[in-house]
Amino acid sequence: MRIGIVGANGFIGSALTAAVQKAGHSAVPFTRANPISGGNRYRPVSAGADQNRVAGEDAARAGAGDLDAVVWAATSSTPATIAADPGTGETELKEFEETCAALARGGDTRFILLSSGGTVYGHGHPPHREDDALSPTNDYGKFKVRMEEVCRSIFPDSTILRISNVYGPGQRARGGQGVLGHWMKALRNGGTPVIYGDPTVARDYVYIADCACAIVAATETPSASGQTINIGSGEPTSLEALAGVLAGVTGIDTAPQILEGRPYDNRSTWLATTRARDLLGWSATTPLTEGVRAMWEWRDER
Structure with a gap:
């Protein structure tokens, strides 16, 4: 298969590119700085979501009909950036809609x-299942719900993968996302990891290679068309337990600093992954300690 990846240079996009190739498929990357269609014919623009639009437009102009699937792995917004300026989410959503429409005109592509x-599930009762009511509590969650709605309106048979907190080699500290990236950066600089709010808050952490394999499986599985599928470990890990895992891996036993919670952070959330197992034949296999160690060693090489 030829699989187009919009956002191929990002954290997930890079891992997905490698996984697609490992599975014997052809990865067709669409990026901000390296548009695939016609060399520099489509000039990259200066910032953020608009760059993702350019990457998506390049995918459309290259001819979606030449691709068996397109994976949208590009985003410029984070919980922190949208909380600081909700207009950034509106801009990205508009550009996403325009690009999806262009892709739809390009051919019949998954x-x-x-x-x-x-x-997207908000403060409901975990583990969250795909059919649970959506009740996002922050602007980022609402943005993601609207992104799903736009996707379904243009591509009714699209596959939506709701991915939990991804971590692993290749992840850097960015905005208000990726707690392990921020903690590891702090430790490398002689600082102290920070926990915002309640340290018993538990979330679902899925290793990047496992996540990439799930996405590849979605492109290979015809019955995944039109489905919404959770991708996670299916296990909750509290922030204090995660800090303990990191201390064990690094040998740096520094008690995290506890600060006041941020308004855009969710409470405990983790995902039910039965549908991913049944439809895709996929389950996360990387133990948390093993994944954190691989991420720490990757950072050690930098």
């Missing part, structure tokens, strides 16, 4: 959207 399992 579309896979990477959404957020950590925010």
Whole structure:
């Protein structure tokens, strides 16, 4: 298969590119700085969501009909950036809609959207299942829900993957996301990890290689068309327990600093992953300690 990846240079996009190739498929990357269609014919623009639009437009102009699937792994917004300026989410959503429409005109291609399992369900009762009512409590979660709605309106048979907190090699500290990336950066700089709010808050952490395999499986599985599927470990890990795992891996036993919670952070969330197992034949296999160790060693090489 030829699989287009919008956002191929990102954390998930890079791992997905490698996984697609390992599975014997052809990965067709669409990025901000390296548009695939016609060299520099489509000039990359300066910032953020608009760059993702350019990557998506390049995918459309290259001819979606030449691709067996397109995976949308591009995003410029984070919980922190949208909380600081809700207009950034509106801009990205508009550009996403325009690009999806262009892709739809390009041919009959399967579309896979990477959404957020950590925010769209809000403060419901975990483990969250795909059919649970969506009740996002912050602007980022609402943005992701609207992104799903746009996706379904243009590609009714699209596959939406609601992915939990992804971590692993390749992840850097970015905005208000990726707690392990921020903690590891702090330790490397001689600082102290920070926990915002309640340290007993538990979330679902899924290793990047496992996540990439799930996305590949979604592109390979015809019955995944039109489905919404959770992608996570299916296990909750509290922030204090996660800090303990990191201390064990690094040998740096520094008690985290506890600060006041941020308004855009969710409470405890984790995902039910039965549908991923039944439809895709996929389950996360990387133990948390093993994944954290691989991420720490990757950072040690930098």
